Amino acid sequence: MGLLDGKVAIVTGAGRGIGREEALMLAAEGAKVIVNDVGGALTSTAANEHPADDVVALIRENGGEATVNGDDISSWEGGKNVVEQAIDTYGSLDILVNNAGILRDKMSFNMEESDWDDVIRVHLKGHFAPTHHAAVYWRNRSKAGEDVTARIINTSSEAGLYGSAGQANYGAAKAGIASLTWILARELGRYGVTVNAIAPRARTRMTEGLFGEMTKKDENAFDAWDPKNIANLVTFLAAPEAADVNGQIFVVFGGNIYAMSAFQPVGQVTRDSAWTPQELIDAKGELFKGIDSGVPKFSFF
Numbered sequence: 001m002g003l004l005d006g007k008v009a010i011v012t013g014a015g016r017g018i019g020r021e022e023a024l025m026l027a028a029e030g031a032k033v034i035v036n037d038v039g040g041a042l043t044s045t046a047a048n049e050h051p052a053d054d055v056v057a058l059i060r061e062n063g064g065e066a067t068v069n070g071d072d073i074s075s076w077e078g079g080k081n082v083v084e085q086a087i088d089t090y091g092s093l094d095i096l097v098n099n100a101g102i103l104r105d106k107m108s109f110n111m112e113e114s115d116w117d118d119v120i121r122v123h124l125k126g127h128f129a130p131t132h133h134a135a136v137y138w139r140n141r142s143k144a145g146e147d148v149t150a151r152i153i154n155t156s157s158e159a160g161l162y163g164s165a166g167q168a169n170y171g172a173a174k175a176g177i178a179s180l181t182w183i184l185a186r187e188l189g190r191y192g193v194t195v196n197a198i199a200p201r202a203r204t205r206m207t208e209g210l211f212g213e214m215t216k217k218d219e220n221a222f223d224a225w226d227p228k229n230i231a232n233l234v235t236f237l238a239a240p241e242a243a244d245v246n247g248q249i250f251v252v253f254g255g256n257i258y259a260m261s262a263f264q265p266v267g268q269v270t271r272d273s274a275w276t277p278q279e280l281i282d283a284k285g286e287l288f289k290g291i292d293s294g295v296p297k298f299s300f301f
Contacts, residue, residue, distance in 0.1 A: 002030025003239045008090040010082055012036040012073045012130065013100025015051030017204035018155070018227040022097050023055055025231040026238060027064035032090045035059075036069040036082050036100070065090070073100055074121045079129025083137060095151045095238045096134045098127040098177075101170075108168045116169045123173035127154055127180060135184070139191050148192030151238045154181050156197045156249060161260065162298045174199075178249055182262065185247030194246040196237050199260070201253035202227040224254025233257060258300075266291050 004026060014023040015037030027033045037052040052068045059066035069085050071078035086093040102122045104115040131152060142148045159167050160174025177197060184195040203217070203225040217223050233252050236242055251258040267290070269275070269283045284293070 002028065003235065003241075004095070005030035007031040007094040007238070008034075008086050008092050009095035009097065009238065010034045010036060010069075010086050010093065010130065010134075011097040011099060012082070012126065014055060014097075015039065018200060018202050018230050019097070019099040020051070020055050021227040021231040022099060022234050023066070024059065025228070025235045026095065026097075027059040027066055028062065029235055029239075030064075031095065031238070032065040033059060033067075034069050034082060034086045034089070035066050036071065036073060038070060038072055038100075073130050074126035076129050076132075079126075079131075080133045082130055083133040087137065093134060093137060094149070095153070096130060097153045097155075097234060097238070098131065099155045100126050101155065103167075104169060105166050107166050111168060119169035120173050120176075123170070124176045124180070127177055131180075131184065135188055135191075135193070138188070138193050142191040149240060149243065150191075150193040151242075152184060152188075152193060152195040153234050153237050154195065154197035156181070156199045158199050158201075158251060158299055161199055161249070161251075162296070164298065181249060182247050189246055194237075194243065196245060196247065197249045198230065198233060198237075199249060199251045200227075200230040201225070201251075202230050222254065229254055 007030065009026045009031040011019050011023040011026065011033060013019040014035045019037070023033050023035050035052045035055045037050070039050040039052070050068065050070065052070065056066040056068050067085070067089050069082045071081045073079050073082055083093060100122060102119060104119050106115055134150070134152070138148050138150050154177050156177045157170070157174040158164070159171040160176070160178055164171050181195050181197040188195060204227060217225070230252055233250060237245060249260045251260055267287050269287045275283070280287075
């Protein structure tokens with residue numbers, strides 16, 4: 001018996017990297033999986049190359065059930081199609097893992113409009129489009145009196161939680177996904193849907209270009225960069241036993257999982273009347289008492 005027997009899942013961007021491992025592990029735990037991938041690369045891919053085919057074949061070889069979906073989930077129609085395919089093929093939808101993404105890294109002063117638009121579209125709209133259509137489906141079922149126990153697992157990043165130089169587009173999208181996660185958790189919890197997010201570190205085509213030698217596998221040690229590490233957390237969040245986990249964001253790397261809090265005040269000045277600019281100048285030391293007023297550090301390590 002698997003943790004997800006009888007469940008139906010969608011994983012976007014599941015042809016390679018983290019998405020691939022998520023799809024494989026969800027299937028290994030009994031879920032029927034729609035493996036979504038447009039077949040593209042960070043730059044370009046031959047038209048006849050579709051990595052999702054390999055993932056589906058592997059799932060089937062291992063006795064699972066899976067189907068390819070090649071829709072662009074950053075389009076409204078694509079988001080609708082992948083949700084409808086899951087329902088039409090397997091009779092329901094229980095789990096949506098929003099993973100698909102691209103990089104167009106440049107400093108803000110070198111970035112072109114298309115670099116910004118493409119990354120915001122694929123990451124942020126690519127999360128919201130399938131989520132919207134899944135939410136409509138689950139809400140309708142709940143309002144019809146059905147018992148809904150559904151999961152959405154989003155993919156944010158420390159680049160969005162802390163702000164990564166050279167990634168204004170990517171970081172803004174990932175910060176938007178963090179906020180989207182909190183909003184969706186508040187909206188959909190009443191319908192039996194939990195919404196959480198991960199901020200993963202793993203070896204993928206995207207990170208190999210960023211971290212280089214750091215991500216190389218050491219055959220004699222635990223592979224902290226293995227994307228399977230991320231899939232373990234996602235599968236936990238998808239399981240019935242995680243029904244009480246909602247609106248949470250997790251940084252995950254190797255064997256380390258950190259439950260992150262939302263923004264909290266670190267300093268304050270308060271009174272029952274407005275502050276003039278000069279008074280704020282005079283009170284600056286109190287507002288930033290014990291903390292640095294400069295750019296916050298990146299990450300928490």
